[in-house]
Amino acid sequence: MLKIGVVCLARKTFDYNAAAEIYKEKIEELKSIKYVEFIFDENLVIEVEEAQNSVKKFVDVDGIVIISGTFHLGHLALIYASLKKPMLLWAFNELPYNGGKIRLNSVCGLNLNASNLYKAGYDNFHYTVGDKIDMDWINALKMKKVLENTRLGVVGSRAHGFFNLGIDELNLNGKAGTLIDYLQLDELFDYANNSESQYEEKLKEIYDVSGINNTQLSKVSKLIRGLELFFKEKNINAMAIRCWPEFASKYGISPCAAMSYLQANDYIIGCEGDVEGTLSMIATKAASNSTPFLADLSQVNLEENYALLWHCGVAAYNLWDKKSNRSLDTYFAGGKGVTADFVLKPGVISLLRIDSARGKTRLFIAKGEAVEMKKELKGTYAKVIFENHINSLLDTLVKNGVAHHAAMVYGDYMRTFEIFGQLMGWEIIRG
Template structure:
């Protein structure tokens, strides 16, 4: 067959390591006997020449070498006449930075292709069965079933802040205010990032002091740039001020790149602080993620963590985000650190404590509203990647959960809370009159 390849990467990740991974992928492809066409170096953004180079191939093979948004790959896949396959590569769980985050890119793209009704095959691994990937059956959509539990009402008066628009290519974070209100009763107030930045800059020093005192006990504070630290802590005060001014219950914040490139400080540490105080915040302006957190927080009566799934190995999965989990989830005293890609403060770093957990998403996959649930246990294991991360043994097996993530088109953010809340969330689904899907079941 003629196989057209699009190797995707981003310069904010570990490019030399990504190039090593790509070289190994190309070696396997060249040994397959197929006619391999298309670029053989990482595409760091949309590339019209690359699209022209793969036109007319039998299969479009998207090589997800690092995390990327889904915009270019979705355009390539939906505009291609032949079969579409995606191959993403893992990275070892050695406690360092998340160097590629390719699984999350696969997750993001699977959701976008589901919304566009574009079927695909996929593989995740260093060594894969190329024949199965290139010719195997495409993913069959996986949907939930009506909830059979008694109905559990949710709060119908949630007030959500959306601060800044979602990044391009993040279909997982799209929302319709009217649809959301009809489903949950939640209303959304839309603010722009400059409003947050201006409020942070104007914050009196006395209003920043409580956050500085809270951060002072963190290990590693003496390694941080004082200006970045001050700007980051000011974001905590500004978010608290906006919450109090508007009576927000949760917030969805466009966290990158502008907090780094225009403002000069990370919002991740402030998100941890607010989450611990029961004002959950969603990254990447994910409004449904913020509503998901608020619902789970009410059910669990405890802080929640909006996490990416960043690795699945058949036995366990890793939940992770840059450094913004609530500190009550820490297995050890948190350390202060900088963002792994953007190198700015303040983030909190710790492994999640062992214990029973529930993951939950109010999902719009395939354009259908449903509740998605997974349960398992965070293991007493070394920190997989820097930031806030935990290794989860899923009740139904990581391989089955992973297959369902791809088949369900699940969004790349799930809310996590300690405890087993599956039954209560089935009741939430019944109360909302939408289907429920339990991953791996």
């Protein structure tokens, strides 16, 4: 759960009593946000000494909301900034004039704070003006927090030849707080082989399994249980799997179908050992509270201006369009593929890729709309028309060397993603 400190600054030469009443209302409104623990200084902070005492309450928070209830001393925000936490500068709308005098001058206070912070070298602040807190900032802070709390298991390594998915794990830990553990494929195979096969009937309810045999169905079921146990006993909360070529040759099937099932049940599992792709899934889920899909920009139609976001059959089954046949199939790896096959549902989508290159981390983001299409090929996929022409998006991807996987999530989260990139200090590449 996020922990956010909240303080309201004021000065007695303005209508600080009105600011105090507004602040009381905002405290009650903020308490209704379920996934945040707010730590309030419930009194207005006016003097430097008050800020010096108040700041002690916020040592352990993930971020601080600094409200300019009225115009105020410039010292105050700098005292809270000394904690080096992400900050939201919030100004109230101006009240109706009273006798020709400006009552709050709240925006000017925000401007003062922003100028002082910028000139003091602080870049970790965002701002909002209005009656409501900026939920995009809160969700971006949630994205940052979830990466800090992620212990990611890399099972095997990256896929053979996928050099562009390589990472500097200590740099990633230093920048995002993520801890990475390397685990062995053979150990996961042992977990699966020694697990009970208990998901066959559930799989039959969800997918058309006529395209696979009973042995393959059992292996999918046992792998689901093995992965559940692996998550629990290895104390990891996300996983990036080297899903080929060893899975088909040593275990007997690929993990795609099992991943499709588990990801619809709140597990995060990335394909092909892609650590940053998996982190992208974690971040998009934190922003949206919905299921992500790690996809390839697999096909583009430059004339008709669309792309196919496809992967070989790992999309969570709850992303199904409810029209195509949702099935399991064995179309690749010499009949050992065992993938999910269906078209994804239509709707607005946002795309995000955390991506390292040349010593820096970038954030590729794009917005589009998944549109209806017929089930014409194997795997899981969505036909997407992007906000910008596909030719421009492809040009941006290629010229910036962005890796070939990105996390897709339903909804428009572009502003949240941009704030997240700012919080992390990462370059933003907009497709």
